[in-house]
Amino acid sequence: MRLRWPAGPGYLVAEVLAPVLLHASPGGPEIAEADIRTQFGSARVLAVVRQRGGWFGVSVPERSNGTLACLPNSGRLLLYRVRDRLVASLSTRRLELLRAGRPVLRTTVAVGRAADPTPLGRFAVTDRLIIRGATHYGYGALALSGHQPNIPQGWGGGDRLAIHGTDDPASIGLAASQGCVRAGDAAVRALIADVPLGTPVFVRP
Known part of the structure; x- marks a missing residue:
């Protein structure tokens, strides 16, 4: 049918x-x-x-x-x-959540470093994950449908692209990640609470 x-x-x-x-x-x-x-x-x-x-x-x-x-x-x-979409700008290192075309959240993020760039394109939110205990991912993550193109040798966390928190808040605003988009835990908490599964994510230069 x-x-x-x-x-x-x-x-x-x-x-x-x-x-x-x-x-x-x-x-x-x-x-x-x-x-x-x-x-x-x-x-x-x-x-x-x-x-x-x-x-x-x-x-x-x-x-x-x-x-x-x-x-x-x-x-x-x-x-x-x-109604939602997420837009990440690598040049300005900003992440914006828009709902029905209106911005409802803007935050500064860390993006991939030169050796491990955050891939451009359209992706989608597949999971909203709250991570218990102290980890590199902070409060949690929005797992995305995309993949990190360059995984450092010895990295055991898989190649899935994500928007996640961090245990290194000083890195926010820098090109410092291994390909994912890092945000502060307050922003990640709001995104996990509000963003529906399937929401499109646009990563732009």
């Missing part, structure tokens, strides 16, 4: 209600199965970037940066829209 796209403003997302196959292209080879939960246990909500016939192009961590996965519009999905 093909679902109607919800009308109105905002960005289309698709929550996975039953496991669904991801394809390299509409009707093309299967590349992975999207379950109802992410690897971190969140509801699986996919940001829809393109629509072609009965197929959606979605931003997922199973694909490389800038490459979409495709899945058919079906009753295995719950379609709705989110």
Whole structure:
């Protein structure tokens, strides 16, 4: 059963209600199965970037940066829209949350250093994670669908891109991270509380 796209403003997302196959292209080879939960246990909500016939192009961590996965519009999905978007500027080292086009949060961030640059492009929020105990990630993180392109030797934290807190507040405003976007814990706390899964994240020069 093909679902109607919800009308109105905002960005289309698709929550996975039953496991669904991801394809390299509409009707093309299967590349992975999207379950109802992410690897971190969140509801699986996919940001829809393109629509072609009965197929959606979605931003997922199973694909490389800038490459979409495709899945058919079906009753295995719950379609709705989110009003938020996050915009990170690497040159100004600022992160902005906009809701229905209006800014609701602006904060200074740390970005990737020259050897480990933060990748440009459009990504999506896949998880909202509160991290218990003292870690390099501070209060928590918004995990994103993208990947850090250059992982330092010996780094064991995986290559997923994220917006996260920090145990080094002096680094905020600098090009100091290994590719992720670091924000102060107060801003990260607000983002985790307010930003819906599937929210698009635009990283600009």
